[in-house]
Amino acid sequence: MIPELMTALPLTLVITFVALVAGFCLALITTTLRVVRIPILSSLAALYVSYARSVPVVLQLFVAFYGLPLLVAIFGMADFFTPTVAAMLGLSFYHGGYLSEVMRPAYLAVDRGQHDAADSLGYTFRQKMMGVVGPQAVHIALPGYGNALIYLTHNVALVMYIGAADVMATAHLIMERAYNQYQFETYLVLAVIYSIMCLIIWVIVRYFERRSPMYVPAVGRAKRVAMPSL
Amino acid sequence: MFEADILLEDIREILSAVPFTLFMALVTFVFSTIIGSLFALAEYRNIPILRELIFVYKVAFKGIPLVIVIFLGYYGLPPTIQFLASLIGINFNGHHTPNWVLLVIGVTACIAAFQAEVIKGALNSFDNGQADAARSLGYTNGQLFRRVMFPQVVIAAIPDLTNSIMVIMKALSLGFAIEVVDIFAQSQLTAALNFYYLEAFVIAVVIYMIIAFLVTTAADRLERSLRVWT
Numbered sequence: 001m002i003p004e005l006m007t008a009l010p011l012t013l014v015i016t017f018v019a020l021v022a023g024f025c026l027a028l029i030t031t032t033l034r035v036v037r038i039p040i041l042s043s044l045a046a047l048y049v050s051y052a053r054s055v056p057v058v059l060q061l062f063v064a065f066y067g068l069p070l071l072v073a074i075f076g077m078a079d080f081f082t083p084t085v086a087a088m089l090g091l092s093f094y095h096g097g098y099l100s101e102v103m104r105p106a107y108l109a110v111d112r113g114q115h116d117a118a119d120s121l122g123y124t125f126r127q128k129m130m131g132v133v134g135p136q137a138v139h140i141a142l143p144g145y146g147n148a149l150i151y152l153t154h155n156v157a158l159v160m161y162i163g164a165a166d167v168m169a170t171a172h173l174i175m176e177r178a179y180n181q182y183q184f185e186t187y188l189v190l191a192v193i194y195s196i197m198c199l200i201i202w203v204i205v206r207y208f209e210r211r212s213p214m215y216v217p218a219v220g221r222a223k224r225v226a227m228p229s230l
Numbered sequence: 231m232f233e234a235d236i237l238l239e240d241i242r243e244i245l246s247a248v249p250f251t252l253f254m255a256l257v258t259f260v261f262s263t264i265i266g267s268l269f270a271l272a273e274y275r276n277i278p279i280l281r282e283l284i285f286v287y288k289v290a291f292k293g294i295p296l297v298i299v300i301f302l303g304y305y306g307l308p309p310t311i312q313f314l315a316s317l318i319g320i321n322f323n324g325h326h327t328p329n330w331v332l333l334v335i336g337v338t339a340c341i342a343a344f345q346a347e348v349i350k351g352a353l354n355s356f357d358n359g360q361a362d363a364a365r366s367l368g369y370t371n372g373q374l375f376r377r378v379m380f381p382q383v384v385i386a387a388i389p390d391l392t393n394s395i396m397v398i399m400k401a402l403s404l405g406f407a408i409e410v411v412d413i414f415a416q417s418q419l420t421a422a423l424n425f426y427y428l429e430a431f432v433i434a435v436v437i438y439m440i441i442a443f444l445v446t447t448a449a450d451r452l453e454r455s456l457r458v459w460t
Binding site for chain 1: 290292293294295296297298299301302305306396399400401403404406407414417418427428431432434435438439441442443
């Protein structure tokens with residue numbers, strides 16, 4: 001059973017990876033819009049964040065699956081939304097909105113004096129972000145980012161419902177082939193697989209959490225928590 | 231698309247599922263908060279073996295996606311309930327347990343791990359100097375908890391508890407996998423009857439966002455009014 005489940009793992013990982021990258025870009029844009037306060041755009045960004053955070057992920061996936069083809073049709077393009085693409089886009093939207101709510105507090109948590117100090121030293125905006133404010137915000141945001149990644153992994157288990165052939169869907173095929181005798185056992189195996197994926201993510205994030213304080217002055221360092229992301 | 235009469239019909243049908251969803255959310259919230267508080271208290275007091283057990287529980291339930299927990303509960307709980315009932319001499323067919331009870335148990339088990347974190351954070355925000363002050367005034371442990379600690383900890387926990395109500399609402403939407411009809415499942419059923427999928431899902435999205443807005447506004451108001459007299 002496990003080897004067969006593993007054949008579907010690449011698809012799960014690809015969906016996760018696409019959502020991770022696209023969600024990160026979306027979150028950067030959304031956070032910028034919300035922090036800089038451009039009249040209409042920032043309230044749109046706020047609406048998007050509240051959509052991503054208050055609507056169940058299954059529902060977001062279904063909206064992406066049924067809604068995006070219509071949007072594409074308006075622009076006169078061919079419908080290329082296979083369930084996999086719809087799953088990637090739906091999860092990217094979800095992850096972007098969630099992540100923006102991790103990034104914005106982290107950015108705001110950086111001490112105001114750090115901005116002023118960088119400005120008074122004549123740093124350009126880009127230098128300020130990359131050299132002073134960015135590293136500190138990253139340090140503050142990392143535990144939350146780890147959480148977001150773990151939630152994303154959990155939610156990838158839902159793409160089965162719009163028809164993407166991921167690990168869960170394969171498990172359902174396996175169960176049905178055995179006349180639904182071993183459902184509990186199959187779900188236990190799935191639980192172990194997802195736990196291992198989350199554990200790997202946690203280990204990676206913790207490695208960066210360990211490294212990140214070296215860019216941050218001792219006063220601004222977050223207190224070390226035993227397992228912040230789990 | 232988006233004809234008025236279909237939208238009205240759909241809204242009426244989907245709204246009919248709101249009370250039951252709120253009821254399930256309330257039950258889940260109460261039980262998961264109680265269990266989470268017990269966990270947090272055990273960790274706060276540093277009770278030796280219990281502490282490690284709770285840690286294992288938290289790691290397990292945070293690593294497994296909620297869908298899988300729900301399915302495990304769906305297939306695993308009825309035999310367990312039947313076995314437990316037979317131990318105390320009751321002849322109860324576990325497979326007659328209503329599905330929504332299984333859903334609530336599954337979601338409660340999962341959310342309790344997160345609630346423990348919320349309550350722990352609130353407990354940690356409590357200023358220990360106040361405990362010393364209360365002790366020096368001769369308060370017993372019970373009085374200290376009831377009169378000094380509890381009122382402050384509850385208020386500190388309000389924002390996160392509100393957030394967890396929304397998390398529970400979203401988590402319950404996975405009940406459609408085990409035939410529990412909540413807002414999302416009702417929108418799916420409605421859509422399946424008249425084939426207007428996007429309309430039904432958009433209505434569900436709007437309902438979820440309105441509920442989220444109402445809950446956060448109410449919680450903000452509650453927090454502000456409580457902060458006045460402490």
